[in-house]
Amino acid sequence: MKRMLYLMLSVLIILSGCSTREEPVNETDLNKPILLPASMKGYELYSWKESGHWHFTLITGTNRNKTPEEIIADANVEQTDWIKITVAEADNLRVLLNRMPAGQNISWISQPTRVPGFSMPSAMVVSQIKNVCDQRDLHLQLIK
Numbered sequence: 001m002k003r004m005l006y007l008m009l010s011v012l013i014i015l016s017g018c019s020t021r022e023e024p025v026n027e028t029d030l031n032k033p034i035l036l037p038a039s040m041k042g043y044e045l046y047s048w049k050e051s052g053h054w055h056f057t058l059i060t061g062t063n064r065n066k067t068p069e070e071i072i073a074d075a076n077v078e079q080t081d082w083i084k085i086t087v088a089e090a091d092n093l094r095v096l097l098n099r100m101p102a103g104q105n106i107s108w109i110s111q112p113t114r115v116p117g118f119s120m121p122s123a124m125v126v127s128q129i130k131n132v133c134d135q136r137d138l139h140l141q142l143i144k
Contacts, residue, residue, distance in 0.1 A: 033099045037080050042105030042139075046071045048118045054125070056093040057086040061107065068117055090125050094132050102137035109143045120144065 041061035048055055057071045060083045070084075077084045087096055100106075108129075110120045120126055126142070133140040 033095070035101050036078070036083055036099050038101045038104060039083070042107060043083070043100070045106050045108040045140075046118050047108070047110060047121060048072070049121070053088050054090060054121050055086060055088050056090075056096075057084065058093075058096055058106075059084045061105070071118070090121065090128065093129060097129070097132050097136060097138065100136060100138055103139070105139045105141065106133065107141050107143055111143050 039060050041063070044059050044061050044066065046057045046059070046066075055072070059066060059071065060081075072086070073084075074086070075084075076086060085096060087093055108120070110118050120142070130140055132138075
């Protein structure tokens with residue numbers, strides 16, 4: 001019995017000395033954005049102006065209407081089956097869109113009857129966002 005115990009202890013000591021060697025982190029990888037998961041129903045984008053600043057929420061598409069409270073809530077969620085990210089200013093929206101996997105559909109919803117209080121920024125900002133989507137092969141649909 002003692003022999004077996006010594007043998008097992010020796011094996012554990014030897015194995016504890018073994019380690020898996022990880023590759024060093026490439027600094028350029030740290031700057032690559034982490035892609036959001038693809039969504040079968042695409043994503044919805046909402047925009048509104050508050051205190052002189054534009055805010056945007058990108059949220060996983062579903063068959064149900066979102067409540068204004070849900071859209072403007074501070075908490076961001078990044079899970080494999082549910083995404084809800086709110087950013088301030090169009091530049092941050094461009095960064096967020098760069099995290100989207102190519103081929104995704106995005107419905108930019110500003111229809112007041114669907115979500116009161118939401119609207120579109122200036123035509124110039126909308127055009128810039130469209131250009132980012134085109135470059136990323138994202139299919140942007142404006143729902144006014």
